[in-house]
Amino acid sequence: MAGRVDALYIFLLIVCGMMTLLIFVCLIYFAARYRYRPGVRAEQIEGSTPLEIVWSTIPFLVFMVIFGWGAVVYFQERTPPRDATEVYVVAKQWMWKLEHAEGQREINELHVPVGQDVKMIMTSQDVIHSFFVPAFRIKQDVLPGRYTVAWFRATKPGVYHLFCAEYCGTQHSGMVGDVVVMEPAQYEAWMNGGSTGPLSATGEKVFAELGCSTCHRADAQGRGPNLQGVFGKPVQLEDGRTLVADENYIRECILDPGAKRVKGFQPIMPTFQGLVSEEQVNALVAYIKSLSPAKPAAAGADKTSASTDANRNSEGSQVE
């Protein structure tokens, strides 16, 4: 991604450099050539419509090229690959709390393997923050009350700056950390230390503790919708709309269940606003996602954590 952004940046530097040069050369040449000389009078020129059209159209066309190119890069920046591993990010004044789908938790540090697409599902506990890793050319504001998403693929091992880029109060400039990009084997070793089990398993526990399973049963008999396979699928709402159940929708259903109620169900679910922490919401989302078999790889499959482990081990051994 950094390469794509830099390519466009260099293109812009060249184009704008040429425009600057053109204007400055004209300015300086005219300023010198037509400086005041006694007895020489300025030649009055009304203007020239053809010239105006030329110097409106050409810049406009150049702008459109930049616009199009910028849009393409932006689409790539904003569209995480489907098989990316997932990291849940909770920002708060003034730290980054990161939790891998596999269960590792970190503060102000994010360990990732080189060459792996990583998708971050981010929310804030308080004010707006912004997740910014200059080396990867990515930045995304992190908002309270909803998820925003960013992704990257690190191509070189190393330690990179992680900044908060949206002003968030006293210690805004202290809300910095590191993204540690490791060789897959090292990453394996790091991963195997200190995990508390996959995030979806934590979510499953929370799901049971909060009593969600009394209504959201795995058969069609529950008072709430059956959540098996619901993630990523279209949902028909009571008010007639249809939307795709994504992370933000599941989050909203937990915290504001009445807002977008599924067709055919009574508004009996209480809100969990204030009763669950951001981390627990993340775990619940991860759990509900894990109930969706349609999602093939990585985080979607961490319902069967054994298979994920197996994949990881095989990957690790290949590197070894």
Next chain:
Amino acid sequence: MANPLPQPVERENYLNKEYGVWSWLLTTDHKRIALLYLLSITFFFFIGGFFALLIRLELLTPAGDLVQADTYNKLFTMHGMVMVFFFLIPSIPAVLGNFLVPLMVGAKDLAFPRINLLSWYLYIIGGVMMLHCMLTGGVDTGWTFYAPFSTAFTNTKIVEAGLAIFVAGFSSILTGLNFVVTIHRMRAPGMTWSRLPLFIWAHYATSIIQLLGTPVIAITIVLVAAERTLHLGIFDPKLGGDPLLFQHLFWFYSHPAVYIMILPAMGVVTEIIACFSRKRIFGYHFVALSSIAIAVFGFLVWAHHMFVAGISIYAALVFSFLSYAVAVPSAIKVFNWTATLYKGSIHYDAPMLYAFGFLGLFTIGGLTGLFLAALGIDVHVTDTYFVVAHFHYIMVGGAVMGYLGGMHFWWPKISGRLYPEGWARLAALIVFIGFNLTFFPQFILGYMGMPRRYYDYSHMPEFQVLNVLSTAGATVLGVGYLLPMIYFLWSMRYGKPAPDNPWNAAGLEWKTTSPPPTFNFEEEPVVTWEAYNYDELDAPHPQEVPVAR
């Protein structure tokens, strides 16, 4: 005319007609009100500049060692608020516009002289509220007031600062209203729309933005205050609000506000370039209409401040496209100014040096805007020093250069005195060099990834070299800004009396005396010529000085 001492018998003019504090505080003369504004905005400019100096000193070293983190956050917040709302927005319109709009259209005063005085009082009330707010604790949200930080988290004086801006906003609205009505209704006989100086066109476009945009920031401030004091859920998600709604409302005004700052400067520079190249402006109608186009398109690009804020990809696409659209009329202006120099007879007096400075800095500021409007690049550089550099190139390199150029150009008319030309040229050079030294390194810092509003960068000491350069530049720039204030004050007492038309410039303001009489013209002027008739002015006697009839 050549007598260096104050003349014992001066013609009666707006300055010597009456004396005493009340003759100023109760005046309805647009020229005196312009001077009241000049004093007040200069005061706020130096307050804002002092904050800037402290910011740059803090950033000299990576560690946060000069002030506390909270103090630093208040410094950049109040620097922004003071400079934007109490200096830049009123600068050219309220000082030069107030002084010149009636003169240029051939009117005795603005359409509503008492409302004009009212706007100054509103500005002062707002200013005093802002000063009180700063002296009793200040604000630490950044001038952008982003919710929910501003509505639920900070414990600084948000409501008071917001009300100060709210009140000052009405001053801006009323000034805009006054200009629109004056330009429509009070033009002298023969002063048709296509004979208006482009300064007037620029102010007309500016006034439209002030009238339509400022109420939106006013209502946004009211909503912030309502959420903060009454806990109405508008922006804070915990109360059921939407933080992005705040950003939409805020930028709906605050992007067009950039054009409130830059359009008048473009108007000033147009006048200066025409005068000092002794030429009519190339493509008059295109320059005039591009001002209107900027004012209209300027209202449709606000969300380009929000490409990483969490808006949809498709919304971002539309706003990126429109941002490129608004770049076209700005480009048209730069090309027309450049073409105006072609086959001119160019003089290098101080105002022209400022105009050249404007052209160079505005070009760089405008072209770096293309980087920020490119979606893929904006993701990386937004909220970094790249943005800081970009908007300072527009607002300081553009607007302040234009303001200073205009002050030099019209100072003989305003004060009736000449300033020392050598010092003025030196100051122009110092400002240009100091400005570039301060802000060019920030483009590089931004692309390297240094986020804005960072008090302490000890985590990334590699940013220090460029920050040191920037701080060094800021001190040079500070000297450059102090100089004009000193020699303008000096000239009021010791400067040579100015002739009525020292530059042999076109425009009705030069056809009356320096300084003008209270009602501007002894006789209502009748206009039979086009703007920028330098051919006629230079034709018979190059030294001809039109005098008041």
